[in-house]
Amino acid sequence: MTLRTIDSLGELAGKRVVVRCDLNVPLDGETITDDGRVRASLPTLNALLAQGARVVVISHLGRPKGEPEAKYSLGPVAARLGELLDAPVGFAADTVGEDAKAKVAALGDGEVLVLENLRFNPGETAKDDAERRAFAEQLAVFADVVVSDGFGVVHRKQASVYELEQLRPSAAGLLIAAELEVLDRLTETPERPYTVVLGGSKVSDKLGVIAHLLPRVDTLLVGGGMLFTFLAAQGHKVASSLLEADQLDTVRDYLAEAAERGVELVLPSDVVVAASFSADAEHVVTPADAIEQTPFGAAGLGLDIGPETAADFAARIRDSKTVFWNGPMGVFELAPFAAGTRAVAEALTEVDGLSVVGGGDSAAAVRQLGFDDAQFGHISTGGGASLEFLEGKQLPGLEVLGWQ
Numbered sequence: 001m002t003l004r005t006i007d008s009l010g011e012l013a014g015k016r017v018v019v020r021c022d023l024n025v026p027l028d029g030e031t032i033t034d035d036g037r038v039r040a041s042l043p044t045l046n047a048l049l050a051q052g053a054r055v056v057v058i059s060h061l062g063r064p065k066g067e068p069e070a071k072y073s074l075g076p077v078a079a080r081l082g083e084l085l086d087a088p089v090g091f092a093a094d095t096v097g098e099d100a101k102a103k104v105a106a107l108g109d110g111e112v113l114v115l116e117n118l119r120f121n122p123g124e125t126a127k128d129d130a131e132r133r134a135f136a137e138q139l140a141v142f143a144d145v146v147v148s149d150g151f152g153v154v155h156r157k158q159a160s161v162y163e164l165e166q167l168r169p170s171a172a173g174l175l176i177a178a179e180l181e182v183l184d185r186l187t188e189t190p191e192r193p194y195t196v197v198l199g200g201s202k203v204s205d206k207l208g209v210i211a212h213l214l215p216r217v218d219t220l221l222v223g224g225g226m227l228f229t230f231l232a233a234q235g236h237k238v239a240s241s242l243l244e245a246d247q248l249d250t251v252r253d254y255l256a257e258a259a260e261r262g263v264e265l266v267l268p269s270d271v272v273v274a275a276s277f278s279a280d281a282e283h284v285v286t287p288a289d290a291i292e293q294t295p296f297g298a299a300g301l302g303l304d305i306g307p308e309t310a311a312d313f314a315a316r317i318r319d320s321k322t323v324f325w326n327g328p329m330g331v332f333e334l335a336p337f338a339a340g341t342r343a344v345a346e347a348l349t350e351v352d353g354l355s356v357v358g359g360g361d362s363a364a365a366v367r368q369l370g371f372d373d374a375q376f377g378h379i380s381t382g383g384g385a386s387l388e389f390l391e392g393k394q395l396p397g398l399e400v401l402g403w404q
């Protein structure tokens, strides 16, 4: 593994270091509901501050459309960073405007300034290369050197992730280096048996990773919203559960390929079906091939894997030496449908080997269910990024850091 590291940037005392973090955290109003990504950015920031650098932190939050939107302000995140860092943390009310310019100019050694959301500027996510580059040049004005540490966003070809790093001496931060160290082991030399657990709701996003993983894994466990597309592909009725009908043929191909390769692709034998999408909805456990035969008929919604499946998945996970898990097994946000996700999380904590949780929602789920980060081998801050990495794709934000 090769990657330019912070050491390659030389002496940083008194230098202005622009650090691209991924501080895209879930918010409830102005309250951060999971600060995992803020905490994950601390080692790099502390290392730079210890050298006496002047640190300018840049990040996106959510998906605003190229103009300011109060609910996506990084203000609450800057405040949280101020609580977690042993250094003064300021906040600029714009990204490359007058306030940012004045505050960067006034920044002292060992101080931090957070700039407002990068995506309040159309140039950050512009499709046009020249537009992105023009915005990156405005950011580069603040930088003697650039440190890229937002692992969750390295799969995006965006101004602060791809163009900025080419305009100044740049290197990867400690978070990116740590993420790659673990994820690389999953692609290169996984100890066997190697089990991947996939769930969540973005079926089409995750099919690519299945194609890439089938030749590498021993077992693939499928739960979450995506399981219904698999059941439908096998000819079962799934009532009103989440279904991506245009993916049925692809899913059939995967089922056939798994059988050919001798990979165990395990689908649930039972599921929890509810009358409606709410925490107080009536619900029953039913065999996976009889989802439409509950009292709710064609209106039934599959919202979790059933207890028999949860026990089976947990046993297979515990028997593995390497486990990668992305995507909740059910709608864990609603307490009656969190049991499958809890069982899988619990089993991951008992793996005698390497257990990795990848994905924003999956990481939030394990913390919300009361687990501690230290109970897992690694919790990746990147959902889409970790999956695209496992797919074997060249990621633009890593390519510019010399990753090979």
Ligand SMILES: Nc1ncnc2c1ncn2[C@@H]1O[C@H](COP(=O)(O)OP(=O)(O)OP(=O)(O)O)[C@@H](O)[C@H]1O
Residues within 6 Å of the ligand: 199, 200, 201, 202, 223, 224, 225, 226, 242, 302, 303, 304, 326, 327, 328, 329, 330, 331, 332, 333, 358, 359, 360, 361, 362, 363, 382, 383, 384
């Ligand atoms: N049976 C189901 N029906 C509908 N939604 C479901 C079901 N099971 C899980 N989900 C939902 O899937 C969502 C998480 O899926 P997602 O694919 O976004 O996970 P992730 O990869 O961990 O997150 P991210 O992509 O943001 O990093 C949760 O909000 C959960 O409620």
Ligand SMILES: O=C(O)[C@H](O)COP(=O)(O)O
Residues within 6 Å of the ligand: 022, 024, 062, 063, 152, 153, 156, 360, 382, 383, 384, 385
């Ligand atoms: O939450 C994420 O996966 C990252 O912050 C990237 O966000 P994006 O999917 O909006 O680019």
